Amino acid sequence: MAAEALRVEGVEKRFGALTVLRDVNLRVDRGEVLGLLGDNGAGKSTLINVICGFHRPDAGRLLVDGTEVTLRSVDHARSLGIDTVYQDLALINELSVYHNMFLNRERRIGPLLNNRLMRRLATEHLRDMGVDIPDVTVDAAKLSGGQRQAVAVARSVYSDARILLLDEPLAAMGAKEATIILDLVSDLKARGDMAIVIIAHNYAQALQVCDRVNVLQQGRITFDRPTADTSVTELTELMVPGYRNRRGARHDPRAEGA
Amino acid sequence: MSDVTVRTGARQPPGALLRRARDAFLRRREASVLVVAIGLVVYFQVATPIFLTTDNLRNIAQATAPTAIVAVGIVFLLVSGEIDISVGMVAALAPYLMHYAIDLYGVAAVPAVVLALAISALIGLANGLITTRLRVPSFVTTLGMFYLLYGILLTTSHAYPVAVPEAAKGRLQAWLGGADWATLIWCLAIVATFHIVLTRTRWGLHTISVGGNLHGATEAGIRVNRIKVGNFMLVSVLGALAGLMEAFRINSIDPNIGGGTRITFTAIAAAVIGGTALAGGSGTVAGALIGMFVLAVLQNGFNLIGVSANPFFLIQGAAILFSMIANQYLSRLRRRGGN
Numbered sequence A: 001m002a003a004e005a006l007r008v009e010g011v012e013k014r015f016g017a018l019t020v021l022r023d024v025n026l027r028v029d030r031g032e033v034l035g036l037l038g039d040n041g042a043g044k045s046t047l048i049n050v051i052c053g054f055h056r057p058d059a060g061r062l063l064v065d066g067t068e069v070t071l072r073s074v075d076h077a078r079s080l081g082i083d084t085v086y087q088d089l090a091l092i093n094e095l096s097v098y099h100n101m102f103l104n105r106e107r108r109i110g111p112l113l114n115n116r117l118m119r120r121l122a123t124e125h126l127r128d129m130g131v132d133i134p135d136v137t138v139d140a141a142k143l144s145g146g147q148r149q150a151v152a153v154a155r156s157v158y159s160d161a162r163i164l165l166l167d168e169p170l171a172a173m174g175a176k177e178a179t180i181i182l183d184l185v186s187d188l189k190a191r192g193d194m195a196i197v198i199i200a201h202n203y204a205q206a207l208q209v210c211d212r213v214n215v216l217q218q219g220r221i222t223f224d225r226p227t228a229d230t231s232v233t234e235l236t237e238l239m240v241p242g243y244r245n246r247r248g249a250r251h252d253p254r255a256e257g258a
Numbered sequence B: 001m002s003d004v005t006v007r008t009g010a011r012q013p014p015g016a017l018l019r020r021a022r023d024a025f026l027r028r029r030e031a032s033v034l035v036v037a038i039g040l041v042v043y044f045q046v047a048t049p050i051f052l053t054t055d056n057l058r059n060i061a062q063a064t065a066p067t068a069i070v071a072v073g074i075v076f077l078l079v080s081g082e083i084d085i086s087v088g089m090v091a092a093l094a095p096y097l098m099h100y101a102i103d104l105y106g107v108a109a110v111p112a113v114v115l116a117l118a119i120s121a122l123i124g125l126a127n128g129l130i131t132t133r134l135r136v137p138s139f140v141t142t143l144g145m146f147y148l149l150y151g152i153l154l155t156t157s158h159a160y161p162v163a164v165p166e167a168a169k170g171r172l173q174a175w176l177g178g179a180d181w182a183t184l185i186w187c188l189a190i191v192a193t194f195h196i197v198l199t200r201t202r203w204g205l206h207t208i209s210v211g212g213n214l215h216g217a218t219e220a221g222i223r224v225n226r227i228k229v230g231n232f233m234l235v236s237v238l239g240a241l242a243g244l245m246e247a248f249r250i251n252s253i254d255p256n257i258g259g260g261t262r263i264t265f266t267a268i269a270a271a272v273i274g275g276t277a278l279a280g281g282s283g284t285v286a287g288a289l290i291g292m293f294v295l296a297v298l299q300n301g302f303n304l305i306g307v308s309a310n311p312f313f314l315i316q317g318a319a320i321l322f323s324m325i326a327n328q329y330l331s332r333l334r335r336r337g338g339n
Helices: A044-051 A074-079 A097-101 A115-128 A145-158 A175-191 A232-239 B015-027 B031-047 B054-079 B087-104 B109-132 B138-157 B171-178 B182-200 B202-212 B214-219 B224-250 B262-273 B285-304 B312-336
Strands: A004-015 A018-029 A033-038 A059-064 A067-069 A082-086 A163-167 A195-200 A212-217 A220-226
Touching: A004 A044, A004 A195, A018 A033, A018 A044, A018 A195, A018 A220, A033 A044, A044 A082, A044 A163, A044 A195, A074 A082, A082 A145, A097 A115, A097 A145, A115 A145, A145 A163, A145 A175, A163 A175, A175 A195, A212 A232, A220 A232, B031 B285, B031 B312, B054 B087, B054 B182, B054 B202, B054 B224, B054 B262, B054 B285, B087 B109, B087 B138, B087 B224, B087 B262, B109 B138, B109 B171, B109 B224, B171 B182, B171 B224, B182 B202, B182 B224, B182 B285, B202 B214, B202 B224, B214 B224, B262 B285, B262 B312, B285 B312
Parallel strands: A033 A195, A033 A212, A082 A163, A163 A195
Antiparallel strands: A004 A018, A004 A059, A059 A067, A212 A220
């Protein structure tokens, strides 16, 4: 068994009278890709925000590499190697790829940017990660959706992220574009030291790279199984609204009939 | 292969190289306005032989420099996604602040200038904090600040111009705009410095990021409010400097320096004509200087060839609209084109 990277234990999060997360337990190991599935409003975003240090949980605890941590901020989480990549927010269109790679971590000579060094490092790093960007001096605006996401992931990895949360990395992406990301995730997984959580709507694609799948429903993890032991059909049935309120049926949806 | 790959290579039609060179030039933001500037200089020199004389160039420099200095600040603020329409009033108030400090409180001249700049920085700080912390749109914040400062200016000065304080005369006055070309030298130094700041420093990069993608910049850990507030302060200080230099140049402190909104709007026009987007995220300091130069040359050239000054605003308006439309086209070109 690989080393545990992140453990979420009994996490609860309330906003006023609304309880968004209740007793959430989740674990992801080094070298593992976990798919976190759930419908809109299931609490996915809140859970990500708890893990990335944006929200403080009202109850429960987080363990990073087996050590309990209280995340004070997103920056604090990042310093512990937890980083989130959001599809839309990731890059600044107006900046070149290499400036994006080094945004807020610029290399400088005195007060001036060391553009030559950043260009070289960005080119090398992207090549090492197998991300195909012909020229790092082009503006991010010129990249395709898959390339943008890949650059954002590469940036996180470059800044020593070891627990990577990918928020809807495949949303609104064509098959070819999605391949770029899925390949990248496979490569990162092969390194063995990264723990990756993919948050997704589209589980058919997510299943291709995930080792294990968790389903979040109404603020609880209702399903946790290795990808090999489940199927798109099973997950679909699980997520169909009619099944939501009959929790008892979740282990064998077919018994309830359609 | 990715979508970004440039389609170079194999067989290019003969005109392609030329077209690529043209596109590469046009992709420089300053390009279109530079072409216009050169065209105007050539036209006016042909139309009137005195256009390129030293005396006339000094006129153009004096018309360009103070507003171009303000435009530098405006570019930073526009790029970071905000606007300041109170800066012209800061320009008018700053010389009075110096005058009050010297003539009413007996402060020495140099500290009085520094004090005027510092108070102006605080005005920028107030604009910035109201905009970022209290989330009032900067247009409204600075509109309020405009009237507030106007009120302070008129109340304290009783709307009368005053002479430049004796203590500030001599070398200080000469250095700060009194001497020939002094304002232009300041202007060129400021433009050069801030061109580098915008394109080659962390502050510039973060200013572009904040204006281009506020959420993305925040995600990257950039302190976006600090960037914006800093740029509000920059505009105010540059506005104050421009106002002080105008006062020293015309040897009088006048509540109508900058004509209230004129210096602000001309500076915004210069920035926009120079290729800075009002929407934030992109802009050029050098372009703003050239934009201001174009506006000054237009006004000056019209005077020289005896055309009434009245149609000038017609041209200025058309120039702003034209350059905005051209910018839209060029930014599409930039996005589409290869490297």
